[in-house]
Amino acid sequence: MMEAGGRTLRVAHWRLGEASEHPPILFFNGIGANIEAVAPLAEMLAERPFVMFDMPGTGESPDPTLPYNPFTMSWTANLILDQLGLGEVDVMGVSWGGAMAQHFALQYPKRTRRLVLVATTAGMLMVPGNPAALTKMANPRRYIDPKFMNEHFQTLYGGIDPDGQAHQKDSHIGRLKPPSPRGYFYQLLAMIGWTSLPALPFMSKEVLVMMGDDDQIVPLINGRILASAIRNARLEVIEGGGHLFLLTHADESVARLRTFLDAPATEAELARAA
Template sequence: MSQSPHMEAPVYTLETVAGRQLQVAYWRYSGPPNGKPPLLFFNGIGANTEVASPLPTMLDDRDFITFDMPGVGESPDPAIPYNPFIMSWITSELLDRYEMPIVDVMGVSWGGGMAQHFALQHGNRTNRLILVATTAGMVMVPGKFSALSKMVDPRRYIDPKFMETHFETLYGGSTEGSDGHIHRIKPPSKIGYFYQLFAMLGWTSAPALPFLRKPTLILTGDRDPIVQPINGQILNMLIPGSELVVIEDGGHLFMLSHAQEFIDLVREFLDRDQIEESAEAA
């Protein structure tokens, strides 16, 4: 995918925050000033920053920041476990370094839980929230066993042939864009993957979500075998004023297989404040 003329090539840095080293990826928007907040992105479990690289290139009108969780991608293994509260605090400290007082927040799958927790813990820093193929944590309807059994198999990170063979079973829906995704993956360390799983053990946002007062867009695929669509309905029911969009023929990675539809929905939602202000001014 070609680089946007208004989006600089990503800068990767290893940051030490509260004793934890994190590989940070930062895409800087260099076009005309538009007042749009940066987008903070929380990735799925075991997913490295490169997996998200198509997103800032397509959504090319704002700064974009993400990072590898401890033991994932280029972030060194964690010395001790962590939880969503700790990682949300560390994320807030990281945003201070990049002079980002207010951000839009997006999370996919496991990262959707982090996005919810960050928005609840740091509401003063959160403008809008986008939840992609995710759940309210322990209050969820489980995915299909055939997909979950493949998800915990380490071969999905280290064996491209395994991923190609089982991609549809694992992620469901259209397989468009799967080849690029497969070759951007770097395997997490065993302890990094375990600590990510452990971080969300027993976690749920459900009791707090009725008090979340942020514009929220929930996107779910109608053929997602990992996060079944009813989980999006649960989030929609719990978050006041939230919007739910179900992607037709969308699996767990509909943000890749339905990239243009996904980007159009995200861009319209993020720009809505500015659109409404322009209409009022007219």
């Protein structure tokens, strides 16, 4: 537990005390998701320090007292990095957290080296997903009722390999902890009216946009919009990947992530470092 920005938050980090040639990854999770949901990704990236936290009212973080917005939570994340003694980081976010990652990179450009946006959008200016998936997405039973989640996993997330379907679902469901009603509502409230689209053409970072072509919640077209709006963005499409392709197509996703993060510094990045 850490105190930052007037909030108590549960923070997880991996390998901060170990020597590494790579900057740490600051990860922003999807709406309502707890640290454990993404812990397998942090463990697969064994060569990199990794930091993430439970948003207020999710996982083990206490309920928020007051509503928040992307500006205040980016400020809070920046304070957490300060307390951990970290400087420049690679920033990554999935779904709701992808919007947070965009905002953090825009608010703290000097602290952000590269940006990875996974299964996400530019905010309110998005192409909506499958209505059946969105209806179930808004139902808090997906966090507290394993039977509901099991029955609707394919509708919600798509991209399930039939050979590994039972293992993938059971593994993911077993790591979930439901957010509090207030925590979930405040996460929804935080993004009302928010969009990054007007600012994206001015972003000078190297950006990787990763999307699944079977995503029922965030259709692929949203990734194309992001990649076209950001001058130094590249789009990687996971074939057969749904909203949780980081889980269902983990090896392929991590390989593409490493290729992007490990690519030599561009002339613009070298100039900024100088």
